[in-house]
Amino acid sequence: MGKCFFKRCLYAILCLVIIVLSACTHMPAPPKWLAKIELNGPYDNELPEKYVTQLRGASLTSDWGIPYIFMSVGLHYESTGDEVRSLHYFDRAIEEFRxxxxxxxxxxxxxxxxxxxxxxxxxxDAFNLIKEKEKEWNTPSMKIFVNHNYGHYFLMNGDYAMAAAYFKQAIDGNSDYKDEFNLQVIRRDSELEYGISLILTDYVSKMVKKYRLMEFDQAFYDAIRTKNVDNGIAHLNQLLVMNKEIRKTKIGSYTPENVFQMMEANAFNFLGLANGIKGNWKDSHSYLERxxxxxxxxxxxxxxxxxLLFLNQVYILEKNINEGKKAAEKLNEMGDKYHLPFYQIWAxxxxxxxxLGFGNSQKAIEVLKEAAAIIEQQRSTLIIDKLKETYLFNRQVIYESLIYILSREGDFKGAMEMAERAKSRVMVDLLAGKDISRDKAEEELLKKEEEYSKDILKVKRQLVKTYNEEEIKEISSRLIKAEGGYRDLVIKVKNKNEELFSMISVQSLGSPEIQNMLDEDTTLVDYFVTDDLLYIWSADKDRVHLERVKISADELRNLVSSFLxxxxxxxxxxTEGLSQRIYDIILKPIIPFVSKGRIGFIPHDFLYYLPIAALSNNGKYLVEDYSIFYVPSATVLKLYNGEKRGKRAKAPPCLWKPLSGRREFKPALC
Incomplete structure (x- = not known):
């Protein structure tokens, strides 16, 4: 879904460009000496000839259209994956408008x-630019753009209620849009995204909790069939009306038909989903076919x-297992063919x-591991369709599902490995876009890694655009080669600098490797929080044990927050009462499986904020019996141990150590 919104905006703006094209498409470019525009800025000598022709022609006949052409150039470079030139020409368009x-x-x-x-x-950067414009554009008419962009930001991040509030402000403040084309376009876009926000507000939060078991009762259907869905449908229908109105304008008459078709395809897809939510199966399928x-x-x-994505949703809601499986297989096939990660992972x-419903747990584990591998191959700094997942699906669910099934099947070690992979992915995401190099050599490696990533992005963009089977094969071959080059570079990074490798790629440590890092006196306690279960592993040199505590993430989060x-x-x-309650939940089940001596805690999610060393049981603090240290993941412990052997370690991760005979504690080295 995320790309739909990006593309929607692209095509809306193309409408603006066409008015310029109409003035110069059928005639040669005027000579340089006659044209009133100078194209001697950065990258201007590399402009495709068609844009040069349009700019020179517009400078003589339609000067007002020049900034729209520069926007078109920015869109062109965006579509090819050229971030630098795309940004340059959007800034040029802004300058020309001013x-x-x-x-x-x-x-x-x-x-x-x-x-x-x-x-x-x-x-x-996008959010910072919105904040900047919020201060600069303080007139009611310009707040329309600010509110729309805030709405888009929150929609991208899955906060549907907040997004809907901003889109409503954008619409309410834009009632006199018919006489100004820019206002007309943003009003149409606001109608689309407001409708989407309303449809998803109640649906996603309820549906995401049902995917694991695929069981729907009447209470669930009542919870998702709200007035928000009806209001969302109304706004999508308003968008369709506005699209027809724009078609009839002078600008619309010069606009390619596929521009309107793309906008309507987006609207009909969400109308299909909305009617599926309401249980109007016939209408839902009709909209999706359209x-x-x-x-x-x-x-x-x-x-x-x-x-195909929404058809999957509707079949799930309709409880049509056979057709639903066929639709999922088709989506999986298409996602793999065109290398579209979100669709691959979702399918x-x-x-x-x-x-799982058919009782084939091993096959379920197999396809989920394929999905996890796709997640781990993605480079976080280049988000192709990562934002799309926030609409309907969070990739963390892949890891949660694998942990659930593997632990149910008795593979506690495999489940722990998946928990560590999930934490490693989060760490890579957190560091994405940050300057993590410590010297010139690391800086060069990271630069090459980013260049490979951008090349892969460009090829993927080409692949998704073509409908010629021969071209698809040729582009797919180039993509495989580019991805192979990227993998070779990542392996080179790993061989030269394993610490740097762990920051750009997911590390996969098996339980034997984790156990081999531990001495006789150390036990690792590893946590993983899900919506309705808390997983707690204890691992020492001899065994791995798992305890599952039935508690919701919300309840545990509230306890931790109250304790702090x-x-x-x-x-x-x-404090003492809450400490005892939390101790009983997160420590009491696992303590019998902890060796005396030292405990290393690997928290997860909000448990990172919990000072576990400060928890007490019947007035006795945990640190009275154990030395305690924390690490964000087993990978970090491995890197620390490696540095220690190489005499590079500055300080181990141990935090607290008991002082013999006294209830006093001090930071200590282990």
């Missing part, structure tokens, strides 16, 4: 720049993929649910 005192045009170009930043994974037809006519691959996850608040407010009685 010269012409076209503030609404500047709002459109800035919005498009923000969406481009999302496309290249620069989420924080979306597929329009996407095919427009050569809109992502629209076709979204139709394999849904197939695993069907395999009571400590901060120095409420001793309340």
């Amino acid at each position: 010269k012409r005192k076209n503030l609404y045009g500047e709002g459109t170009a800035t919005s498009r720049k923000i969406f481009m930043l999302y496309e290249f994974g620069r989420i924080q 979306a597929s037809e329009l996407a095919g006519k427009a050569s809109f691959r992502i629209g076709e993929m979204d139709t 394999k996850y849904i197939l695993s649910r069907y395999f 608040s009571s400590v901060s407010s120095r409420n001793r009685e309340r």
Whole structure:
């Protein structure tokens, strides 16, 4: 879904460009001496000839259209994966709008720049730009653009209620849009995304908890069939009306038909999902068929993929197992063919649910491991369709499902390995986009790694656009070669600097490797939090044990938060009570399997904020019996042990050690 929104904005803006094209498409470019525009800026000598022709022609006949052409150039370079040139020409468009005192045009170009930043994974930069424009654009009419962009940001991050609130403000403040084309376009876009936000608000939070078992009762259907869905449908229908109105304008008459078809394909896809949520199966399938037809006519691959995605959803809600499995297999096939990670991961996850339903746990584990491998191959700094997952699906569910099934099958070591891989992926994501090099050599390796990633992105963009089977084979071959080069480089990084490797790629440590790192006196206690279960492993040199505690993540999070608040407010009685409750949940089940001596805790999620050493049992603190240290993952412990052997270690991860005979504790080295 995420790419649909990026593409939607792309095509909306193309409408603006066409008016310029109409003035110069059928005539040669005027000579340089006659044209009133100078193309001697950065990258101008590399501009495709068609844009040079359009710019020179517009400089004589339609000067107001020049910034729209520069936007078109920015879109061109965005589509090829050239971040630097794309950003340059969007900034050029903004500058040209300012010269012409076209503030609404500047709002459109800035919005498009923000969406481009999302496309290249620069989420924080996009947010910072919105904040900057919020201060600068303080008139009611320009707040429309600010509110729309905030709405888009929160929608991208899965906060549907907040997104809906901003889109509503954008719509309410944009009632006089008919006489200004930039306002007309952003009003249409706000109608689309407001409708989507409303449809997903109640649905996603309820549905995500049902995927594991695929069991739906009437209470579930009542919870997702809310007024928000009806209101969302109304706004999508309003979008379709506006699309027809724009078609009839002078600008619309010069706009390629596939621009409108893509917009409508997006709307019909979400109308299909919305009617599926409401249980209107016939209407749902009719809308999705219409979306597929329009996407095919427009050569809109992502629209076709979204139709299959939503068809999967509808079949799940409809409890149509046979057709649902077929749709998932088709989505899986298409996702693999065009190397689209989100669709690959989603399809394999849904197939695993069907395999579990048929009692084939091993097949379910197999496809989930394939999905995890795809997740771990993705480079975090180049987000191709990563943002899409926040709409309907979070890839963490892949790891949670594997842990659930493996532990149910008695493979405690395999389940622990998956928990560590999940934590490693989170660490890689957190470091994405950060300058993590410590010297020139590391800087060069990271630069090469990023260049390979960008090359892969460019080839993937080409693959998703083509419909020619011979071209698909040729591009797929180039993609395989590019990905092979990337893997070779990552292996080179690992061989030269394993610590740096752990920051850019997921480390996979098996239980035997983890156990071999431990001495006779050390036990690792590894946590993993899911919606309704807390997994706790103990691992020493001889065995791995797993305890599963049935507690919701929300309940445990609230306990931890309350404990930290009571400590901060120095409420001793309340602190002791909460300490005992948390001890009983996270320590009591596993302590019998802990060797005397030293405990290394590997927390997860909000448990990173919990001072486990400060927990007490019947007034006795944990650190009275054990030396305690913390590590964010087993991979970090491995790196520390490696540094220690190489005499590079500055300080081990141990935090607290008991002082003999006294209830006093001090930081200590282990």
